[in-house]
Amino acid sequence: MSDTDRTEAHTSTGPEHEASRPDAPREKQRFELGTGPGRVLVWFYGVFTVAAASRSIVEMILDFGKAPLAYILSAVAAVVYGFITYSLVRGGETARRAALVCCAAELAGVLIVGTWARLEPSAFPDSTVWSGFGMGYLFIPVILPVTGMIWLRHARND
Amino acid sequence: MLDALTVAVAVTALALAAWCGIAAYRDQPTKDWHFIGMAVVSVLALAQLLVGIVQLARGERPDQGMTIFIAYLIGAFASVPAAAFLSLSERTRWGSVTVSAGAVVLAVLEVRLYDIWGN
Numbered sequence: 001m002s003d004t005d006r007t008e009a010h011t012s013t014g015p016e017h018e019a020s021r022p023d024a025p026r027e028k029q030r031f032e033l034g035t036g037p038g039r040v041l042v043w044f045y046g047v048f049t050v051a052a053a054s055r056s057i058v059e060m061i062l063d064f065g066k067a068p069l070a071y072i073l074s075a076v077a078a079v080v081y082g083f084i085t086y087s088l089v090r091g092g093e094t095a096r097r098a099a100l101v102c103c104a105a106e107l108a109g110v111l112i113v114g115t116w117a118r119l120e121p122s123a124f125p126d127s128t129v130w131s132g133f134g135m136g137y138l139f140i141p142v143i144l145p146v147t148g149m150i151w152l153r154h155a156r157n158d
Numbered sequence: 159m160l161d162a163l164t165v166a167v168a169v170t171a172l173a174l175a176a177w178c179g180i181a182a183y184r185d186q187p188t189k190d191w192h193f194i195g196m197a198v199v200s201v202l203a204l205a206q207l208l209v210g211i212v213q214l215a216r217g218e219r220p221d222q223g224m225t226i227f228i229a230y231l232i233g234a235f236a237s238v239p240a241a242a243f244l245s246l247s248e249r250t251r252w253g254s255v256t257v258s259a260g261a262v263v264l265a266v267l268e269v270r271l272y273d274i275w276g277n
Contacts, residue, residue: 039248043241043256047263054229062225
């Protein structure tokens, strides 16, 4: 492990690498993802976890048969939001990568479900969190993953 | 009574959002006065929660269902205290942005509550 670190430090000339000592042991310390601008993201992802989870739970309890696909998708959205919130709070490179993948999945989900519901409205008798590209939620479901990915890419360089 | 409280919570929440927005713009964290403001909004939201429960107990029913109404009442009550808690450990301008966002979320919840209650 330390060998790869050494070569990396020699080959790269980036300012962030010059600052760290080449022979220093691999950084075990987790960097923070949920502070600074990340704190605002923690808030929004937390809100959307609660919103999507409670929405899908209520809808599933009241009348699951009405639109099972829509309700399951809302539940999936809740799980994705929850995992991103957890990753932001946890911090570190592993969590950063996991959150990045989930943000991409979230964006894909919003775009696919939004388009799908538009092309084939009969598949969704009831709307989901991601229907109409998140229109019912002020388009935050589309804005949030993009902001999240920008922040997560930026956070590594700090 | 409930409608009046809904409007009051929404207006004070927006005022709080603007106030904390100014603090964020000036690169300041939330201060004691901001927390007093958050407490005022939270007390109003708590009053709304209690009045809502009393109305339900009296037999009045919201247009869009009781479960959703109660869920939104609880969400409205919890949003500002939760944002306040996050800003306590984020002593930068971003703590102010968080509270501002929390207050905006509360205002949106109030609009939804108004629709859910109906009349």
